[in-house]
Structure formats: C-alpha cells, structure tokens
Amino acid sequence: MLEERSLRGFFMVLHMPSTTQPQITWEALPTNFVLPDDPVENIQQPPLAAALTDALGAAKFIQPDILIGSNFALVATVNQKIVVKAPDWFYVPQVHGIAPGKIRRSYTPYLQGSAVAVVMEFLSDEDGGELSVRSTPPYGKLFFYEQILQVPTYVTYDPYAPSLEVRYLQDGQYVLQIADINGRWWIPELSLYLGIWSGGRLGTTTNWLRWWDISGNLLLWSAEQAEQERQRAEQERQRAEQERQRAEQERQARLDAVARLRSLGLTQEQITEALSLSEAEVSSAWE
Numbered sequence: 634m635l636e637e638r639s640l641r642g643f644f645m646v647l648h649m650p651s652t653t654q655p656q657i658t659w660e661a662l663p664t665n666f667v668l669p670d671d672p673v674e675n676i677q678q679p680p681l682a683a684a685l686t687d688a689l690g691a692a693k694f695i696q697p698d699i700l701i702g703s704n705f706a707l708v709a710t711v712n713q714k715i716v717v718k719a720p721d722w723f724y725v726p727q728v729h730g731i732a733p734g735k736i737r738r739s740y741t742p743y744l745q746g747s748a749v750a751v752v753m754e755f756l757s758d759e760d761g762g763e764l765s766v767r768s769t770p771p772y773g774k775l776f777f778y779e780q781i782l783q784v785p786t787y788v789t790y791d792p793y794a795p796s797l798e799v800r801y802l803q804d805g806q807y808v809l810q811i812a813d814i815n816g817r818w819w820i821p822e823l824s825l826y827l828g829i830w831s832g833g834r835l836g837t838t839t840n841w842l843r844w845w846d847i848s849g850n851l852l853l854w855s856a857e858q859a860e861q862e863r864q865r866a867e868q869e870r871q872r873a874e875q876e877r878q879r880a881e882q883e884r885q886a887r888l889d890a891v892a893r894l895r896s897l898g899l900t901q902e903q904i905t906e907a908l909s910l911s912e913a914e915v916s917s918a919w920e
Contacts, residue, residue: 655711655712657711678703680837685842686703686722687854689823692844707723707741709782716781721753722752724751724823725740726750750823751784751785751823753790784802785822827844829843830851894908
C-alpha cells in the first residue's frame, strides 16, 4: 500500500504545475461561509491528533496565545476565492485573542496571528491526497501547505505501514528529511523530536506519534503522568510506612532494654537519658 501511494505521489509530482503565480490574500472567513463537514477518512485520526495535543498539554507546553487544532479550518484567499483546508493536526505559535463569548471557527494566518508553523496529515487508506501537488482548484494538500500557506514543517504519517515522513520548507519547496539514529525527526518549531511509538492508550493498542524532548525524554500523556504520580505517591507511602515500622521497632528495643539497665542498677533518670525515652515510657516499662 505504501509503495502504491509513493508511486502515485511520484506521478503527481510529474504533473505540469500552473505557470501563473496565484494571488494570495488573508481575509477573514465570512460568517455565512459553510465549512465542509466531511467525515474523517481514518478512524485513527482523532485519537492520534488528541494524543499529540495531550502530551503537549501535560508538559505545560500549551499557552493561551498558542493555537493547536485538529480538523480545523485554515483559510487563505487565492485568486479572490476562499480556500479552506482542515489538516489532521496543526500548530500556530502566536494567535490574537478573541472576544469573550466568541468561538473561533477558523484561522486565517497573518490576519489572526502568525503563520502556521507545523501541519500534520494522517494518510487515509484510499487516495494519498496528502501528497498531492495539484496547483489548480481544488488544490492538493502538499501544494496548499507548501505554496499557499508556506508551512515550514509538513508531516505525513501512514499508520497502516507505519511510516512517518517529515518535510522542511527550503527555498520555497519541501525537502524530505532523514530520521536520526533513534528513528525520530527534529521539529524545530516546537523544539521537540517526533517519532513512532507502539503501545496502548485509552484501550487502543497501535502505533502512535509521540514527542521527545531534546534530551531524549518521552513526553508523557496526562494519563501516564497521573499513573506515574500515583506510583510515586504509593512508593512514598510505603517508604513512610517502612520508616514508621523501623522507628517503632527501634523504640520497642529501647523499651525492652529498660529492664536490663534496671538490673544493672541504673536509676529511672539515668535510663531515661541513656535510651532517649520519656519519663512516662521508662515508668511504663519499669513496672
């Protein structure tokens, strides 16, 4: 399947691009504009996107002026016509605030904040359109992100293979990057590594996309972080209980020593001082 998609993408690259430079403007989406409501093409798309965002949230990476979205409209006006793409996941480092009570239903770069920094598409099992360079309407996704939005980092992930590809925008065109020795890709806009991780989350075992920091530490999901905290609290409880038992055993040994020291002729005051016990404790053991 991956070879077929790659071949299909290769032939799309051979298509003759439009020789006319598109006129791009950044305008707000009209309130009466009907956004597409297409179903996702891959059942794994929503949980994959949610897991990426969850890890960033658990790491306290997400701030109020950051916009991270999934299947959310990115807007550009090309040749006076509104064009909308809704990537599976994207990141914008700086956005303008919205009025209280208002809902953000789309995002227009430069008008409502900074440029889109990272876009991810999870390949469907059907068409491979995520690599389309179609330069006429309806624009291919790769063409739109590369030439219209000019997104610096474009990630495509095929969860069926699994296969992850990362492209950087260099001199106006995407260049495919090579993974490091750990099989991960550096995402400069987030200062994090991205890679594939196999395991379970929310009852689903599959190949997930995950983040690692510059030191190689995996960014935990919130559930993993909560479990880690639970284990840490349990370990601390066990340590405290062991310490309590050790202290009690030590105290009992000192109480047991009262009779022995008494037999040696020591007074209660001397035993109290020698064993670091209270007068009440020595008196109780004396009887």
